[in-house]
Amino acid sequence: MASNEEILTGLAEIVEEVAGIDTADVSTEKSFVDDLDIDSLSMVEIAVQAEDKFGVKIPDDQLAELKTVGDAVDYIAKNQ
Amino acid sequence: MSAVQEVVVTGLGATTPLGGNVASTWEAMLAGRSGVRRIDDEAHEWITRHDLPVKIAAPLAVEPTEVIPRVKARRLDRVEQVALVAAKEAWEHAGLGEPGEQVDPTRLAVVIGTGVGGVITLLDQDDLLETGGLRKVSPLTVPMLMPNGPAAWVGIEYGAQGAVHAPVSACASGAEALAWALRLLRANEVDVVIAGGAEACITGLTVAGFAQARTLSLRNDEPERASRPFDVDRDGFVLGEGSGIMVLERAEFAAARGATVHGRIAGAGITADAYHITGPEPEGRGQSRAITAAIRMAGLDPSDVGHVNCHATSTVAGDVGETRAVRKALGDHPVLTAPKSQLGHMVGAAGAVESIVTLLSIRDGIIPATLNLEKLDPGIELDVVAGEPRKVDLQAAVCDSFGFGGHNAAVAFTKV
Numbered sequence: 001m002a003s004n005e006e007i008l009t010g011l012a013e014i015v016e017e018v019a020g021i022d023t024a025d026v027s028t029e030k031s032f033v034d035d036l037d038i039d040s041l042s043m044v045e046i047a048v049q050a051e052d053k054f055g056v057k058i059p060d061d062q063l064a065e066l067k068t069v070g071d072a073v074d075y076i077a078k079n080q
Numbered sequence: 081m082s083a084v085q086e087v088v089v090t091g092l093g094a095t096t097p098l099g100g101n102v103a104s105t106w107e108a109m110l111a112g113r114s115g116v117r118r119i120d121d122e123a124h125e126w127i128t129r130h131d132l133p134v135k136i137a138a139p140l141a142v143e144p145t146e147v148i149p150r151v152k153a154r155r156l157d158r159v160e161q162v163a164l165v166a167a168k169e170a171w172e173h174a175g176l177g178e179p180g181e182q183v184d185p186t187r188l189a190v191v192i193g194t195g196v197g198g199v200i201t202l203l204d205q206d207d208l209l210e211t212g213g214l215r216k217v218s219p220l221t222v223p224m225l226m227p228n229g230p231a232a233w234v235g236i237e238y239g240a241q242g243a244v245h246a247p248v249s250a251c252a253s254g255a256e257a258l259a260w261a262l263r264l265l266r267a268n269e270v271d272v273v274i275a276g277g278a279e280a281c282i283t284g285l286t287v288a289g290f291a292q293a294r295t296l297s298l299r300n301d302e303p304e305r306a307s308r309p310f311d312v313d314r315d316g317f318v319l320g321e322g323s324g325i326m327v328l329e330r331a332e333f334a335a336a337r338g339a340t341v342h343g344r345i346a347g348a349g350i351t352a353d354a355y356h357i358t359g360p361e362p363e364g365r366g367q368s369r370a371i372t373a374a375i376r377m378a379g380l381d382p383s384d385v386g387h388v389n390c391h392a393t394s395t396v397a398g399d400v401g402e403t404r405a406v407r408k409a410l411g412d413h414p415v416l417t418a419p420k421s422q423l424g425h426m427v428g429a430a431g432a433v434e435s436i437v438t439l440l441s442i443r444d445g446i447i448p449a450t451l452n453l454e455k456l457d458p459g460i461e462l463d464v465v466a467g468e469p470r471k472v473d474l475q476a477a478v479c480d481s482f483g484f485g486g487h488n489a490a491v492a493f494t495k496v
Contacts, residue, residue, distance in 0.1 A: 017151075018151075020150070020151030020152075045218065
């Protein structure tokens with residue numbers, strides 16, 4: 001089981017690889033769309049990589065609810 | 081109805097098997113270098129795995145990922161990457177500044193063709209679907225494989241809202257793109273067009289397919305001597321990859337903004353053979369009509385055209401027929417050359433890169449030699465530059481491009 005901190009670090013690495021955003025900028029309060037400028041295609045890539053990395057399932061209806069980085073960290077923590 | 085607009089070339093960009101830009105490609109051509117090499121290495125392990133008979137190609141001299149940032153590159157198929165590399169050089173060469181700065185976005189268009197589009201993505205993603213299932217398939221699969229991808233990405237990069245087109249006519253695509261761009265500008269529908277072609281299809285499947293059609297050279301032991309258009313010992317073409325892009329403008333618009341003009345694109349002809357899906361019509365009638373249409377649009381007489389930059393791919397059937405078409409349209413006087421002897425065959429990029437070469441021949445007064453032309457095919461009765469580049473003062477020249485499907489395109493360029 002990864003801690004919330006470990007999940008944030010892992011998620012930031014994925015976001016950096018897919019969207020080129022500095023890991024330091026991927027903090028819990030940031031919105032994927034409004035703050036990090038990540039489009040829907042990249043969100044799908046991030047979700048697939050997060051599923052592999054943390055052993056969770058992120059169905060499309062759940063993915064749409066994950067507005068901020070913090071939302072994603074909480075969801076992964078709860079479902080891993 | 082407004083008068084027909086004169087059109088000029090203000091920007092050139094290319095990435096080819098001989099260099100990562102126009103200057104290095106042109107220098108290598110005049111130095112007589114070949115872009116063809118053995119490719120049966122680790123990166124092309126499929127050649128050995130499938131025991132393909134062809135072990136040579138003309139890959140890019142500079143990897144596009146050396147120029148395009150990593151995160152941007154991973155959203156792009158290789159054919160989209162090369163188009164963006166060449167377009168950037170052409171746009172900057174034209175001195176157009178920031179997008180929207182010098183040309184109204186609604187008066188800017190893109191016309192960039194490709195022969196096959198993002199085939200590397202198509203094959204890779206199909207492998208992932210087969211081995212890993214749905215969730216391994218990238219959400220970017222479709223925008224990466226679609227043949228309008230190179231044009232669309234260049235349109236987004238420079239904010240072209242006038243129009244974005246992607247002509248697909250196999251090996252004639254690049255030249256046909258210039259022809260359609262010329263029509264847009266002559267009709268005064270836009271002020272500036274970013275036009276050309278892109279291709280990146282050196283894959284196991286495409287090489288196997290071309291090999292099965294018996295169109296590729298098997299001269300594996302002498303890669304640099306394999307592409308030999310017009311030579312009696314030619315045995316097929318060598319597959320290349322790359323992109324060539326021109327910035328074309330209405331002459332009045334270019335003059336008003338003080339742009340440097342490198343030449344005129346004066347006319348273009350597009351015809352079709354309606355004869356055979358791969359083989360050219362042997363008498364070259366459709367090819368000849370394309371050349372005639374190009375010089376008519378340009379207001380030139382056949383005697384004005386001093387040079388033809390030939391399509392000549394180094395296949396047994398194609399090269400002789402083209403010279404017949406040139407004789408029929410222009411007569412015996414034009415001096416010929418065949419750039420595929422050095423660049424290989426860049427399919428949908430070929431006609432655009434070779435149009436740049438044609439324009440540079442007019443501008444600099446020098447025609448590169450056809451490499452490997454040691455013994456001229458006796459069926460060819462025209463003057464082909466061989467051995468050394470030839471210095472010739474040219475007022476006008478034509479670039480030929482023909483494609484599977486019976487597509488014929490000819491573009492006429494004139495001196496400023």
